Amino acid sequence: MATEFVIYTDESVKDGAYFSNFYGGVLVRSRDLLGVSGRLAACKAEQNLHGELKWTKVTENYLDKYKTVMDVFFDVIAADLAKVRIMFTNNTYVPQGLTSEQRQSEYHRLYYQFIKHGFGLAFSNTEHDGPKRVRLNMDQMPTSREETAKFKAFIEALSRNPEMRRADVNFDRRQIAEVDSKDHDLLQCLDVVLGAITFRLNNQHLIKPEGQRKRGKRTIAKEKLYKHICGRVRLIYTNFNIGESTGTQGDFANRWRHPYRHWKLVPRNHDRDMTRRKP
Numbered sequence: 001m002a003t004e005f006v007i008y009t010d011e012s013v014k015d016g017a018y019f020s021n022f023y024g025g026v027l028v029r030s031r032d033l034l035g036v037s038g039r040l041a042a043c044k045a046e047q048n049l050h051g052e053l054k055w056t057k058v059t060e061n062y063l064d065k066y067k068t069v070m071d072v073f074f075d076v077i078a079a080d081l082a083k084v085r086i087m088f089t090n091n092t093y094v095p096q097g098l099t100s101e102q103r104q105s106e107y108h109r110l111y112y113q114f115i116k117h118g119f120g121l122a123f124s125n126t127e128h129d130g131p132k133r134v135r136l137n138m139d140q141m142p143t144s145r146e147e148t149a150k151f152k153a154f155i156e157a158l159s160r161n162p163e164m165r166r167a168d169v170n171f172d173r174r175q176i177a178e179v180d181s182k183d184h185d186l187l188q189c190l191d192v193v194l195g196a197i198t199f200r201l202n203n204q205h206l207i208k209p210e211g212q213r214k215r216g217k218r219t220i221a222k223e224k225l226y227k228h229i230c231g232r233v234r235l236i237y238t239n240f241n242i243g244e245s246t247g248t249q250g251d252f253a254n255r256w257r258h259p260y261r262h263w264k265l266v267p268r269n270h271d272r273d274m275t276r277r278k279p
Contacts, residue, residue: 002130002131002132002133002170003029003030003128003130003131003132003133004029004030004031004132004133004134004135005027005028005029005030005119005121005124005132005133005134005135006027006028006029006030006033006135006137007025007026007027007115007119007134007135007136007137008025008026008137008138008139008179008184008186008187008190009023009024009025009111009114009115009136009137009138009139009190010023010024010025010138010139010181010187010190010191010194011023011024011107011111011139012024012194012195012198013198013202014107016091016198016201016202017091017202017203017278018090018091018201018202018203018276018277018278019088019089019090019091019198019201019202019243019278020088020089020091021087021088021089021106021110021265022086022087022088022194022197022198023086023087023088023110023111023114023118024084024085024086024087024190024191024193024194025084025085025114025115025118025119025190026082026083026084026085026186026187026189026190027082027083027084027085027119028081028082028083028186029081030135032081032082035081036076036081036082036186037184037185037186039072039076040069040072040073040076040185040186040189041185043068043069043072044069044185046068047065047068047069048065049062049065049069052181052182052188053066053069053185053188053189053191053192054181054188054191054192054195055191055192055194055195055196055199055222056195058192058195058218058221058222058225059217059218059221060217060218060220060221062221063221063224063225066192066225067225067228069189069192070189070192070193070225070228070229070232071232073189073193074229074232074233074235074236077236077259077260078232078235078236078259080259082186082259083119083258083259083260083261084190084193084259084260084261085114085118085119085260085261085262085263086193086194086197086261086262086263087110087113087114087118087262087263087264087265088197088198088201088262088263088264088265089110089264089265089266089267090243090264090266091273091276091277092272092273092274092276092277093266093267093270093272094267094270094271094272094273094276095267095269095270096267096269096270096271097269105147107142107143108143108147108150108151108154110265111151112151112154112155113265114263115136115155115158116158116161117255117263118261118263119255119256120252120253120254120255120256120257120258121134121164121167121169121256122163122164122166122167122169122256123167123252123253123255123256123257124167124169124256125166125167125168126253126256126257127256127257130168131168131170132167132168132169132170133169133170133171133172133175134169134170134171134172134175135172135175136155136171136175136176136177137177137178137179137184137187138176138177138178138179139178139179139181139187139191140178140179140180140181141178148178152173152176153173155171155173155176156171156172156173156176157171158171159171159172192225192229193229196222196225196226196229196230197226197242197262199222199223199226200223200226200230200242201242201243201278203278203279204219204222205219205222205223205226207219230242233260236259236260237260242262243262243264243278244262244264245261245262245263245264246258246260246261246262246263
């Protein structure tokens with residue numbers, strides 16, 4: 001019987017002050033999905049969080065509740081019951097030589113690269129023998145039906161990629177779907193983590209309301225939640241650098257094995273514009 005990987009994906013800020021094109025994903029083996037989802041649902045219920053968790057909803061009043069849910073989420077990650085991946089670009093790396101079509105389809109092209117490489121699926125055979133299939137649940141995409149259908153066809157074609165074939169990883173188009181995050185606690189937790197990383201990399205923790213000398217309470221609460229999340233990541237990897245690609249310690253198979261990773265995507269053909277660097 002094939003091993004099934006269930007992947008939930010989301011995207012965040014496309015044009016940030018210093019970092020852009022944020023994509024996130026969480027992978028759970030289907031055998032673990034019910035248990036993991038149950039733990040998150042139970043925690044939300046205990047915290048009286050009956051609506052959808054979202055980074056944009058973080059406030060001082062809800063801070064401790066969100067921290068508690070993030071603790072359960074990262075307990076699951078640390079136990080390798082779920083794998084989280086975050087991808088982004090640094091604005092100082094300016095792509096060169098792109099056609100107008102490539103620029104227009106950038107959203108889907110980057111999404112494709114994230115799914116293809118982000119989880120290290122080509123190395124999953126180091127832990128899972130035999131055939132493997134991917135069930136991909138993407139948060140609803142801000143593109144036309146035709147564009148989304150074309151994108152799904154590209155994802156399905158990954159099954160014919162030589163690296164995926166060697167690892168015996170299959171993408172079935174019938175298992176590539178758009179979903180509503182309201183119905184998936186894993187996707188909601190991913191939204192919070194992705195939002196926190198986007199927030200900090202783009203220095204949004206420093207923002208003050210116009211005409212004010214102090215930061216707003218919501219901004220302060222978000223910074224506290226970011227620090228809590230970052231602290232949990234650093235329990236897995238000491239001195240984790242959120243703005244750089246996570247290393248592989250000399251073994252590319254760790255792109256699969258690691259429970260949590262970041263990927264700073266750098267275009268092959270690029271110029272550096274240091275006027276766009278983070279202060």
